[in-house]
Amino acid sequence: MVSAITCVAVALAFIVTSSLxxxxxxxxxxxxEQDIIATPTISRDCAVFxxxxxxxxxGSPDDVFAAILDFETYSTWSPYVxxxxxxxxxxxxxxxxxxxxxxxxxxxxxxxxxxxxxxxLDLKRRVVSEVSTMYPRWLLASERVQEVLxxxxxxxxxxxxxxxxxxxxxxYYLLLxxxxxxxxxxxxxxxxLDAFIQEKTSFGKTKK
Numbered sequence: 001m002v003s004a005i006t007c008v009a010v011a012l013a014f015i016v017t018s019s020l021x022x023x024x025x026x027x028x029x030x031x032x033e034q035d036i037i038a039t040p041t042i043s044r045d046c047a048v049f050x051x052x053x054x055x056x057x058x059g060s061p062d063d064v065f066a067a068i069l070d071f072e073t074y075s076t077w078s079p080y081v082x083x084x085x086x087x088x089x090x091x092x093x094x095x096x097x098x099x100x101x102x103x104x105x106x107x108x109x110x111x112x113x114x115x116x117x118x119x120x121l122d123l124k125r126r127v128v129s130e131v132s133t134m135y136p137r138w139l140l141a142s143e144r145v146q147e148v149l150x151x152x153x154x155x156x157x158x159x160x161x162x163x164x165x166x167x168x169x170x171x172y173y174l175l176l177x178x179x180x181x182x183x184x185x186x187x188x189x190x191x192x193l194d195a196f197i198q199e200k201t202s203f204g205k206t207k208k
Contacts, residue, residue, distance in 0.1 A: 039143040039165045040119045041131050048171035049179060052163040053186030056151065059197045061158040065126040065148045067197060068160075069093060077196035078189055080105050085118075094118050102130065102144070104185075119143065140170035160193055162186050 037052065038044040057064055067073075071083040072092075085100035094100060098118045105111045116130040131143040142164045149159045163186060166174060174182070 037145075037163055037165055039131075039145050040129050042141065042143050042165050042167050046167045047165045048167055049175045050163050050165045051179060051182035051186050052161070053183065053188070053190040054159055054161045055187075055190040055194045056154075056157055057160050057194045057197050058157055059201060060156075061126055061148045061150045064158055064160055064193070064197060065123075067193065067200075068128060068146050068148070069121075078192045080185055080189060080192075093121065096121055099133070100130070102132070114142075116144075120145075135168070135170070138168055140166070140168040140174075142166045142171075160190055162189050 035050065035052075036044055036047045037050045038047065067077075070092075071085065071094075075082045082103040082105075083100060084103075085094040085098055087098055088094050096118050100116055100118070102114045102116045103111060104114065115133045117133050118128075118130050120127055120129040122128070126148040127145065128147075129143055129145040132141050135141065144162070144164045146160070146162045149161070151157045151159055164182065
């Protein structure tokens, strides 16, 4: 009996040790290949990986950020993303702490609706972010950040960045199984926003 218990204890210790070793190796690989970016509520130490996309857009930072904050029109320029907020102010914007949903559809038409909470809305720095609330954070959480930065060396242009940072034990599975797809979705979203801004600009010129 004692021998059986000892064997089970040794086996469990081996499994736990192996799992921790695998987690450390996987996270080390992620840090080497794709930088991990801290978000308003996920520190770099807690993060597992980041899926990142960016693009240079011809347009003013304020105009591009205004397009990002127009949550109701996302589906008109991005086939992958849709937002709905439970409450908005007179300006049509949710406030920090507001709850809502983030609907993500991938190329295989698999649709996932994720409950989220707004964690940042900085009009001056042009940053908006929300964190998922579907699971306990120790299991899985993701925080999306969108930001618009002026390009000092190129007047009339700005950089749009969109990224998700993940934490929690289940993030390691996503890192191994779907990271490349997630990165491609971020890049596609950035490309779609660029196309939308250029189309909007061209329409404005034609209308004049």
